[in-house]
Amino acid sequence: xxxIIVIRSESIVRFCLxxxxxxxxxxxxFLSAYGAENTLLxxxxxxxxxxxxxxxxxxxxxxxxxxxxxxxxxxxxxxDVEKYMAKYKPDVVVLMDNNSITPYKExxxxxxxxxxxxxxxxxxxxxxxxxxxxxxNATGINYEIPIVTSAVNLRYILNIPLKKIGVIxxxxxxxxxxxxxxxxANEGIEIKDILIRTxxxxxxxxxxxxxxxxxxxxxxxxxxxxxxxxSIINSDYIVNLWLPxxxxxxxxxxxxxxxxxxxxxxxxxxxxxxxxxxMGSQAAELIFDIMDNDWQVDTxxxxxxxxxxxxxxxxxxxxxxxxxxxxxxIEKVVK
Amino acid sequence: xxxxMLLCTGTYTMFKNVQKNDSFRYLVFVPFFLLHSVVLxxxxxxxxxxPMKPRAIQxxxxxxxxxxxxxxxxxxxxxxxxxxxxxxxAIITKTELIRYLPDYTVKLxxxxxxxxxxxxxxxxxxxxxxxSALGPEKVIGVLDFxxxxxxxxxxxxxxxxxPKIKRVAKVEDLLPLLxxxxxxxxxxxxxxxxxxxxxxKLTFFITPIEEKKYGIISLAIKNGxxxxxxxxxxxxxxxxxxxxxxxx
Numbered sequence: 310x311x312x313i314i315v316i317r318s319e320s321i322v323r324f325c326l327x328x329x330x331x332x333x334x335x336x337x338x339f340l341s342a343y344g345a346e347n348t349l350l351x352x353x354x355x356x357x358x359x360x361x362x363x364x365x366x367x368x369x370x371x372x373x374x375x376x377x378x379x380x381x382x383x384x385x386x387x388x389d390v391e392k393y394m395a396k397y398k399p400d401v402v403v404l405m406d407n408n409s410i411t412p413y414k415e416x417x418x419x420x421x422x423x424x425x426x427x428x429x430x431x432x433x434x435x436x437x438x439x440x441x442x443x444x445x446n447a448t449g450i451n452y453e454i455p456i457v458t459s460a461v462n463l464r465y466i467l468n469i470p471l472k473k474i475g476v477i478x479x480x481x482x483x484x485x486x487x488x489x490x491x492x493x494a495n496e497g498i499e500i501k502d503i504l505i506r507t508x509x510x511x512x513x514x515x516x517x518x519x520x521x522x523x524x525x526x527x528x529x530x531x532x533x534x535x536x537x538x539x540s541i542i543n544s545d546y547i548v549n550l551w552l553p554x555x556x557x558x559x560x561x562x563x564x565x566x567x568x569x570x571x572x573x574x575x576x577x578x579x580x581x582x583x584x585x586x587x588m589g590s591q592a593a594e595l596i597f598d599i600m601d602n603d604w605q606v607d608t609x610x611x612x613x614x615x616x617x618x619x620x621x622x623x624x625x626x627x628x629x630x631x632x633x634x635x636x637x638x639i640e641k642v643v644k
Numbered sequence: 645x646x647x648x649m650l651l652c653t654g655t656y657t658m659f660k661n662v663q664k665n666d667s668f669r670y671l672v673f674v675p676f677f678l679l680h681s682v683v684l685x686x687x688x689x690x691x692x693x694x695p696m697k698p699r700a701i702q703x704x705x706x707x708x709x710x711x712x713x714x715x716x717x718x719x720x721x722x723x724x725x726x727x728x729x730x731x732x733x734a735i736i737t738k739t740e741l742i743r744y745l746p747d748y749t750v751k752l753x754x755x756x757x758x759x760x761x762x763x764x765x766x767x768x769x770x771x772x773x774x775x776s777a778l779g780p781e782k783v784i785g786v787l788d789f790x791x792x793x794x795x796x797x798x799x800x801x802x803x804x805x806x807p808k809i810k811r812v813a814k815v816e817d818l819l820p821l822l823x824x825x826x827x828x829x830x831x832x833x834x835x836x837x838x839x840x841x842x843x844x845k846l847t848f849f850i851t852p853i854e855e856k857k858y859g860i861i862s863l864a865i866k867n868g869x870x871x872x873x874x875x876x877x878x879x880x881x882x883x884x885x886x887x888x889x890x891x892x
Contacts, residue, residue: 368721461823462816586719586813587814590811594810612820613820614812614817614820614826615813638696638700638816640697641699
């Protein structure tokens with residue numbers, strides 16, 4: 310009887326020890342897993358485009374890291390950045406739009422010299438490569454679609470040689486154009502650009518009219534690429550200036566805003582817009598690179614890789630014939 | 645589906661005899677027919693990364709496969725998420741992807757120029773790139789049809805090397821990787837490489853990866869489901885996406 314009791318006691322002790330060991334092991338595993346989980350902090354504006362980018366990030370990263378999504382107000386400040394950085398202690402930060410980038414730059418500039426700098430990826434701002442200058446341990450993806458992307462696609466769709474493409478622009482685009490000149494040259498396309506100097510009265514009508522005529526008649530460009538610049542593209546200019554010129558010269562117009570290829574306006578022939586979900590995936594790839602590089606950025610600002618194309622058949626068919634099989638390769642066709 | 649149609653016809657006949665008021669008859673018949681379509685139509689989901697857009701693929705399949713609920717996806721992530729959620733009766737996708745979907749069995753294989761398998765190529769600009777030269781220090785662009793981890797394994801199996809890969813979701817996105825010098829080369833199917841060459845005037849070098857071949861595209865049916873009707877219908881949807889015939 311006593312022997313049996315002893316055996317039972319030993320079994321109980323062994324069982325308890327084993328259970329304790331298991332609990333400790335599970336605890337260690339849990340803690341290490343918890344500790345290993347990385348955190349991404351996203352500062353963004355509200356809106357469908359931002360949500361799409363977030364979707365792309367989520368699809369790639371949700372299983373790998375915790376994502377904290379902060380929708381920033383218009384008066385978002387460096388104090389707010391500081392508050393969220395202290396709260397979430399992120400391993401990496403995604404900044405969408407200048408509304409987030411500018412306060413973050415101010416926040417980083419105020420940090421003591423020896424502070425560890427969390428890597429950042431900036432997206433959806435104007436000329437990101439210029440905007441993030443001064444920001445350390447930082448990279449991003451430009452929001453402007455390179456001219457070469459639009460030009461090569463249009464050449465393929467219309468089956469035209471497209472050796473010269475015209476651009477009417479203001480000074481701020483000079484750096485963007487220089488880079489694009491090289492990309493286009495590699496594709497056998499020459500950018501013929503005309504600079505519209507900033508006018509004290511901000512009236513660019515005369516300059517645009519003169520530039521358009523020169524591009525069409527003297528330079529003999531085969532298409533015109535229009536930047537997203539409110540100073541040279543607005544409702545007044547579209548109706549009273551651009552449309553008469555387009556109707557007269559019949560050149561395909563490449564735009565970067567979907568509203569401008571609406572057949573009701575009939576301004577743009579072909580719109581090339583960023584594919585926002587893919588932009589999120591591209592940003593996720595940058596995050597994987599940074600993670601593999603011990604949270605240090607070693608890549609330059611990237612060009613956007615993926616685009617969403619819309620063709621306005623009503624406008625483009627005025628002068629061009631498009632084979633039906635080419636239309637199958639375009640996301641949206643409007644008539 | 646046949647039962648549903650019989651029910652519809654029966655209901656229509658019944659009301660035709662009982663009611664003389666036309667509007668009442670259609671008021672009952674139309675919603676009943678619509679309900680039948682929603683409840684009984686079989687789902688066929690498609691994901692196949694080629695230059696042809698989902699919109700155009702959807703149009704062609706919908707026209708050729710009446711009675712099926714067809715959805716076409718342009719991204720692997722969306723396709724996988726919806727398959728888990730909706731559990732469609734049939735899927736059409738790259739054969740390699742079906743390997744990872746154990747609930748589905750391949751029933752038909754798409755043929756291109758008489759074969760059901762295709763090879764991949766390594767495409768570079770200005771200079772040729774050898775497969776043996778690939779390694780972790782070289783970035784190679786790939787079209788992501790399997791997800792990050794499985795794409796790494798696929799490229800490793802295909803090339804016997806482990807390059808650093810940069811994934812894109814659409815075929816045409818491989819060209820900017822080369823144009824903007826973001827990758828030393830891209831790995832893609834021979835079929836998709838002709839599209840890039842047709843589109844761009846860059847000086848391309850093509851290195852064939854001939855040792856391994858993979859299924860082009862397959863129709864797979866959910867296990868335990870009679871897919872004979874879907875098979876018969878899909879067989880007629882040619883040519884599409886570079887496929888000229890479907891075979892068992």
